[in-house]
Amino acid sequence: xxxxxxxxxxxxxxxxxxxxxxxxxxxxxxxxxxxxxxxxxxxxxxxxxxxxxxxxxxxxxxxxxxxxxxxxxxxxxxxxxxxxxxxxxxxxxxxxxxxxxxxxxxxxxxxxxxxxxxxxxxxxxxxxxxxxxxxxxxxxxxxx
Amino acid sequence: xxxxxxxxxxxxxxxxxxxxxxxxxxxxxxxxxxxxxxxxxxxxxxxxxxxxxxxxxxxxxxxxxxxxxxxxxxxxxxxxxxxxxxxxxxxxxxxxxxxxxxxxxxxxxxxxxxxxxxxxxxxxxxxxxxxxxxxxxxxxxxxx
DNA sequence: TTCCATAATGATATGGTGTATCACTTCCTA
DNA sequence: TAGGAAGTGATACACCATATCATTATGGAA
Numbered sequence: 001x002x003x004x005x006x007x008x009x010x011x012x013x014x015x016x017x018x019x020x021x022x023x024x025x026x027x028x029x030x031x032x033x034x035x036x037x038x039x040x041x042x043x044x045x046x047x048x049x050x051x052x053x054x055x056x057x058x059x060x061x062x063x064x065x066x067x068x069x070x071x072x073x074x075x076x077x078x079x080x081x082x083x084x085x086x087x088x089x090x091x092x093x094x095x096x097x098x099x100x101x102x103x104x105x106x107x108x109x110x111x112x113x114x115x116x117x118x119x120x121x122x123x124x125x126x127x128x129x130x131x132x133x134x135x136x137x138x139x140x141x142x143x144x
Numbered sequence: 145x146x147x148x149x150x151x152x153x154x155x156x157x158x159x160x161x162x163x164x165x166x167x168x169x170x171x172x173x174x175x176x177x178x179x180x181x182x183x184x185x186x187x188x189x190x191x192x193x194x195x196x197x198x199x200x201x202x203x204x205x206x207x208x209x210x211x212x213x214x215x216x217x218x219x220x221x222x223x224x225x226x227x228x229x230x231x232x233x234x235x236x237x238x239x240x241x242x243x244x245x246x247x248x249x250x251x252x253x254x255x256x257x258x259x260x261x262x263x264x265x266x267x268x269x270x271x272x273x274x275x276x277x278x279x280x281x282x283x284x285x286x287x288x
Numbered sequence: 289t290t291c292c293a294t295a296a297t298g299a300t301a302t303g304g305t306g307t308a309t310c311a312c313t314t315c316c317t318a
Numbered sequence: 319t320a321g322g323a324a325g326t327g328a329t330a331c332a333c334c335a336t337a338t339c340a341t342t343a344t345g346g347a348a
Contacts, residue, residue: 020315020324042305052327057306073217075270079305096269104264112256113275120248122280125240126219129273131257136266164295164344186334196298201335223334 008033008083013068014059024051028059037099038072038080072101075132093131098140152177152227157212158203168195172203181243182216182224216245219276237275242284 010029011021019025027048032039045056060081063069067084072092074080082092082101090103109129117124154173155165163169171192176183189200204225207213211228216236218224226236226245234247253273261268 018324022314022325024326040305054307054328055326058325061306071221073221073272075272077215077217077223079221093264093268095266102264104260106256106260106263108256108259112250112252115252116248116250116275119250120237120246120275120277122239122277122282124237124275124277126276127274128217128276130271131260131264131268132270132272133264133266133268138266162295166296166344168297184334198299198336199297202296205336 008068008085010063010068010083013066014062017062017066019062024055025059027051028056032063032069032083035083036101038074038082038094038101040078040080044081072130073128091129091131093133095135095138095140096132097134097138100135100139102135152212152229154207154212154227157210158206161206161210163206168199169203171195172200176207176213176227179227180245182218182226182238182245184222184224188225214247216274217272235273235275237277239279239282239284240276241278241282244279244283246279 010032011026014025014029015021028044028051031044031047041057041060044060045051045053048056060069064071064081067087070082070084070092072080072082072094074094075096080094080099080101082103084090085103086105088105090105091109092101092103094101113124113127154176155170158169158173159165172188172195175188175191185201185204188204189195189197192200204213208215208225211231214226214228214236216224216226216238218238219240224238224243224245226247228234229247230249232249234249235253236245236247238245257268257271
């Protein structure tokens with residue numbers, strides 16, 4: 001398993017897709033590049049009162065389409081976004097206490113998928129693997 | 145990998161948790177026991193015009209808490225429910241064409257989880273593994 | 289079998305998350 | 319630096335799910 005944490009360049013990802021550089025996008029992107037936890041659109045919007053809610057949602061969507069952020073499912077099924085730190089295929093583990101999101105690539109995951117794909121009828125077209133952890137050390141404290 | 149398809153008894157699952165047997169619940173449960181595809185709460189509600197939407201949602205929630213149905217994520221992140229056919233821990237694969245949901249238990253999945261758990265800091269408390277497939281033969285037709 | 293406390297229901301209001309609309313503003317290119 | 323396209327903000331809207339609350343049905347007890 002390898003963990004990469006290269007600094008993301010979200011604005012570049014947007015520009016590559018033909019999006020313009022604007023004040024609102026810079027504000028969003030600057031905030032996100034410092035974020036190591038998962039975030040919700042609403043929370044992000046609250047952190048940026050100078051940017052309208054609609055623009056926050058639009059920008060997250062654009063970042064998703066650019067592959068610069070990932071949309072993952074929290075343990076309760078709600079959506080959490082996370083800045084992608086590798087350009088490669090990966091999975092996530094989310095701390096259920098502090099919300100930290102880490103990416104990982106694990107050969108065993110891909111091996112498992114191949115092994116299952118061979119056993120079920122039809123073709124596997126996509127998959128979702130998410131782990132929920134209590135990270136250690138956890139900024140939210142050590143209480144269970 | 146093993147696939148089990150024992151006939152579920154949803155009403156019993158509700159009664160076991162202290163819920164009463166009512167006309168509405170019987171209608172919902174009868175419909176669900178015949179369903180092999182995933183379903184959304186809205187769709188179920190439309191299929192049962194005699195039962196109020198609120199009751200459909202409440203009953204699905206009760207079935208979830210009883211472990212008789214599972215809530216899974218569709219490929220686009222939206223929620224799909226599925227009647228659980230085994231009482232045991234399992235994962236799902238969903239046909240992206242026809243919506244059929246199958247459960248599977250795969251030793252390789254659990255092996256993978258153990259292997260990853262050993263490599264990441266902290267404790268794995270839960271996980272989610274979902275496969276999206278084009279099932280074969282697929283009632284929705286063979287076109288990709 | 290009837291009674292009755294309580295669970296369940298239906299109708300509707302409300303909340304949360306995300307998108308559509310549209311007049312106005314900003315960006316970038318020529 | 320001018321003009322057209324892209325972006326923005328405010329707000330309305332859509333969708334999914336839960337909360338509320340007066341009314342009704344259920345199932346155990348008398």
